[in-house]
Amino acid sequence: MDVKSWKTVCRFEEQPDLPVLDSVDVLVIGGGAAGVAAAETAGRSGKNTWLVEKYGFCGGAAVAGLSGTICGIFIATDDKNAKPKQVVFGFTERFRQALAAKGGVTGPQIYGKTFTVTHDPLVWREVADDILEQANVTTLFHTAVTGVIMDNDTFKGVVIESNAGQSIILAKMIVDASGDAALIARAGMGYFFGDNGRIQNPTMFFRVGGIDMERYLDYYGNDTICPAKVTESILAANASGEFDLPRHKIWMFPTTRPNELMVNATRLAGQDGRMLNVIDPKDFTEAEIFGRRQVRDYTKFLTQFVPGCENAYVVDTGVEVGIRQTRSIVGVETLTNEDVLNCRKRSDSICRTPWPIELHSGNKPKLHWLLDDYYDVPYNTLVPIVGENIIVAGRCLSAEHEALASARVTAQCFEYGHAAGVAVVKAIDENTPIRDLDVASIRTTMINNGSAL
Template identity: 65%
Template sequence: MRPRLDQWRPDAVHAESVDLPCLADVDVVVAGAGAAGVAAATVVAESGRSVVLVERYGFAGGAAVAGLSGTICGLYLASDRAGGPQQVVRGFTERFRAALAARGGLTSPQRYGKTWTVAHDPLMWRETADDLLTAAGVRVLFHTAVTGVLMDGDHHRGVVVESAAGRAVIRARRTIDASGDAAVVTRAGHATTFGDHGVIQNPTMFFRLGGVDTDAFRAGYGPDSICTPELSERILAARAAGADLPRQKIFAFTSPRPGELLVNATRLTAADGRMLNVIDPEDFTEAEILGRRQVRAYARFLSQNVPGCETSYVVDTGVEAGIRQTRTVVGAERLRNDDVLTARKRPEDGICRVPWPIELHSGDRPRLHWLLDDYYEVPYLSLVPATGEDVIVAGRCLSADHEALASARVTAQCFEYGHAAAMATLLSLEKATSYRNLAGSDVRSAMTRNGSDLE
């Protein structure tokens, strides 16, 4: 019989004095080397503090690279007015964007509905992260997973890690959970929520399509990366004829590589029709297998129906299915749906601007709610768990309502959440105080001095 998810034990709390080899005793340990983790580790280390970054894959990038999400969304305002892209998010985000562009790993802005985005080369993303982390003096442990936490009462004192070498501990004065899944917070027993009453956004399997005549493709597909209604009708017709094409509104971006597209088309649900829960390894496995099959179906459809794709072929899929949402921490404060819908500004404690729409991936087509010519700001305390000391989160597991998270979770913002977590960590260490006792205005000011566009 298939085990229920609640039969797994995510908690793994160990006393600070646990008898395991100690790999490092540092100021800060960062769990996860996605956009948020790279930003957090780099910024903290550049201040002179000692940092260990733990990552289960052999490279940095998280959802952007392993999941092949492939775009830096959330940089630009949305608008119905004529004109080009208007960037409103900078800070570490802009620093990484510029470094990636300098090595030829980023496209110019591409139209995405009412806004813009840029597509990146996943290998160059990894190399850009490698260079930043190395130059900052971060000690990076790839091929290493966090399996437990060290606790002294309510205080986090580090993590337990495992690799092919065995099990060990990393002792740290502060912990940044940039895992995306709230892996540290959950293992410590702090509260989390899970989507909309247990239902999360659909995972997807991104893929790269090579052998494309991109000029002919753009002429036939149209100037927008979101497909036309006419192409959606063709997908519906092919589905009715038996093709495995469950999503009719698809996205296709030109890549920095000649003759290549990055395609976001699949919709992954279980074979029995239920929503997949990618925290559950059996569901995650099903998503991977079904995703690769669906990629082939969409690639065949594109080759048969879209100019420029006649001789195209699948270059690769993501290392893992693209994950949009899993656990969300219960924070000292929560980003609310109304904060997004009213474009709420937070001059007292806002640590990141978000112009990205509410983009809910459920059902056979994504649902978009645009924020036109405006943005909202994310409160600092949405990164601080409601319980526990000396731990902060960065990335898509921030405390947010379901719909709000569908806007706030994207890559440009994840870089800035990592930036915010780093600045809060430096202030917490300097002042010898807890994260929740820091003034959000102090974190905001520190980020502004370090390049974030918050004034």
């Protein structure tokens, strides 16, 4: 399949003869971390806001993909005695606090040189439901976008499809929080895939129960990144001929539930060794099938080689594979690899990012730590170089390959959505194109909402 040709564009003056479901202020496509933040921000500001989500729940990669951590909140450091130092707040912290109030998030856990927290995906869904309802957002689950309605380069609405059939939603402003730049692609506007088409591997997250946590922690330790002895055991298991475990450095996180671990261990490539791009449904399907098989293989490894895991069993896997990277937009500005490596600060920043470059490609993930520092993500990485009445939020921001391997994580996606929500409200109130907004004013509103910038 030529994924670049997979689009449907309807010109505004020739829009299809379909019922118009509504004409709204703000339309958000995708209910992941960025989409929930954008919709809640716009709805809470009094705008008639709708959110369209293909699944029956919000959460995106954090829930459907079961990547059940909120990474990107804390500074990294070589100081072994350091306490968690939080540098990202705003919507991220509001959502974390809402999770905590329901017992749906752990305290900080060691992740190499930094910290992360693990959330309960079911509670995540419930918190999203609650805050969207409180913000008077209209949510449409089980609904897919099948086309975009354009007036030249201006987005006017979308064609949606559900079991009820096809209809149209018109909107003054649209947030593409699909994670895949789906609307940008359907409109035929600029996007790219990673480093000349090379993108990060997907993975199949899973949870295992039946863990003797005391014995497990005594052996594995408190760092969620596996110790060298576990990697050595994986290599020995492979050498025995009984296992074929493609990833040798695995990560395991205690969850909010007793005797349970969330495991990030699989590495998914095509059975012929090719890179999988889940934009193509054939690749997506292959990743799902072989991902589930790898889950069983890694669980078998845990029961035989990791003390405390002898009685481990699979609780569940992600509804879909964990997607790290697909399309990135061609933005007004692009976050560069050098911006990340040099921890560049910006006066037009809408988010701090202390997370390492975490590049999943090959047998061993690459981690480049940003020690005792962070970089800033500029507003215009969310604004497509061509296209009006639209802004993106989430992992499809304009960023170079290794930069995206840092900038794509959950805490930052919350804040990208926060920024996008503020921007579309201001664009409506000030009758100003998104690309011409005063970024200082967006930052001031975000700071008043609790963000640290």
